Amino acid sequence: MRALVMTEAGGAEHSHVLDLEPPRPGPGQVAVEVAYAGLNFVDVMARRGDGGYTADWPHHPGKEVAGTVLALGEGVTHLAVGTRVVAATRGGGLAEVAVADAELTVPVPDGVPLEVAATTPLGLATALLLLTDAGRFAPGESVLVHSASGGIGTAVARLLPHLGGGRLLGTVGRPEKAGAALRHGYHAVHARGGDGLAAELRAANGGRGVDLVLDPLGTTALDLDLDLLAPGGRIVLFGNASGAEPAPLPPLPRLLGANATLTGFSHNGLLTHAPAKVAGAVRRTLDLLAAGSLDTPLTVLPGLAAVPAAHDLLAAGRAEGKYVVALDR
Ligand SMILES: NC(=O)c1ccc[n+]([C@@H]2O[C@H](COP(=O)([O-])OP(=O)(O)OC[C@H]3O[C@@H](n4cnc5c(N)ncnc54)[C@H](OP(=O)(O)O)[C@@H]3O)[C@@H](O)[C@H]2O)c1
Numbered sequence: 001m002r003a004l005v006m007t008e009a010g011g012a013e014h015s016h017v018l019d020l021e022p023p024r025p026g027p028g029q030v031a032v033e034v035a036y037a038g039l040n041f042v043d044v045m046a047r048r049g050d051g052g053y054t055a056d057w058p059h060h061p062g063k064e065v066a067g068t069v070l071a072l073g074e075g076v077t078h079l080a081v082g083t084r085v086v087a088a089t090r091g092g093g094l095a096e097v098a099v100a101d102a103e104l105t106v107p108v109p110d111g112v113p114l115e116v117a118a119t120t121p122l123g124l125a126t127a128l129l130l131l132t133d134a135g136r137f138a139p140g141e142s143v144l145v146h147s148a149s150g151g152i153g154t155a156v157a158r159l160l161p162h163l164g165g166g167r168l169l170g171t172v173g174r175p176e177k178a179g180a181a182l183r184h185g186y187h188a189v190h191a192r193g194g195d196g197l198a199a200e201l202r203a204a205n206g207g208r209g210v211d212l213v214l215d216p217l218g219t220t221a222l223d224l225d226l227d228l229l230a231p232g233g234r235i236v237l238f239g240n241a242s243g244a245e246p247a248p249l250p251p252l253p254r255l256l257g258a259n260a261t262l263t264g265f266s267h268n269g270l271l272t273h274a275p276a277k278v279a280g281a282v283r284r285t286l287d288l289l290a291a292g293s294l295d296t297p298l299t300v301l302p303g304l305a306a307v308p309a310a311h312d313l314l315a316a317g318r319a320e321g322k323y324v325v326a327l328d329r
Pocket of ligand 1: 039040042126146147149151152153171172173174177216217238239240241242243265266268314316318319320321
């Protein structure tokens with residue numbers, strides 16, 4: 001089978017499409033013949049060699065797939081060969097065959113195209129869990145999302161109306177990305193880097209503080225988040241896009257004074273410690289897709305050879321929305 005393999009830390013020059021032996025499912029696992037795989041920033045962080053994102057080289061990227069069950073490992077009884085499924089993989093998803101834990105493999109309802117389903121195991125599930133589980137969003141609240149025009153940012157915008165709706169504010173790294181976020185459902189989007197950002201965002205929220213901030217920017221925007229937070233508000237830290245060493249967290253008086261809740265979120269951590277939470281979120285987003293009430297814009301890449309250039313776009317902050325790749329056998 002063909003698979004994308006990253007041979008050492010760096011850029012696209014170390015990403016290669018190679019012929020490999022297909023993986024076999026171990027006990028409690030399934031092998032999936034992959035039709036579409038999602039691209040995610042975590043693969044870019046691994047490619048850069050960010051600490052904690054790749055254990056060793058070569059690295060096999062890809063953490064969400066859609067396809068059909070090819071083989072069952074020992075003890076797997078609730079899935080059948082040939083069933084259309086999505087799966088959250090621990091890695092190796094950017095390949096013609098991927099192995100996943102059966103408990104993280106979910107059947108795809110009729111009528112949901114596999115290219116759309118491929119965005120559920122990591123992308124849509126993360127956006128849903130950020131809002132609900134970590135963010136405790138309540139209908140009518142205001143939400144601020146950094147990197148609003150990206151894959152997660154777009155998914156948050158699409159999901160929010162299904163959770164009761166609220167005022168949605170975003171930031172983007174480049175002004176030209178604001179339009180895409182606005183099209184996907186943000187009420188106001190501002191570029192980071194200017195002096196007046198806090199004032200602009202507060203004004204865009206009617207002069208009020210923000211109830212929930214979803215922040216994948218390490219600690220670089222944390223001061224801004226705390227300045228903007230409404231009393232009792234929540235900040236969910238869920239990434240470190242620049243890969244820079246995070247600064248120490250703000251001193252206790254700052255958190256106390258802001259009546260702030262600071263929460264961490266890791267999809268990967270949940271795969272290990274609470275896989276049922278991820279599987280539940282995947283089912284819920286698949287159900288919304290099956291009901292036809294959730295549309296998720298995406299860019300479909302024609303094959304694995306196109307993935308390194310798309311990873312370049314993500315790494316440079318020039319990507320927009322969600323990308324999936326078709327496995328072009
Ligand atoms: N904790 C979790 O479980 C989890 C799960 C999924 C995703 N995430 C995180 O969520 C974020 C979005 O993920 P995604 O897959 O949807 O990717 P994405 O938003 O489509 O692309 C990543 C975005 O990060 C920003 N960025 C890239 N390089 C940067 C840099 N050096 N410094 C600052 N910002 C930079 C850019 O947006 P702007 O320039 O417009 O801000 C870029 O478009 C990522 O940081 C990812 O690691 C975390």
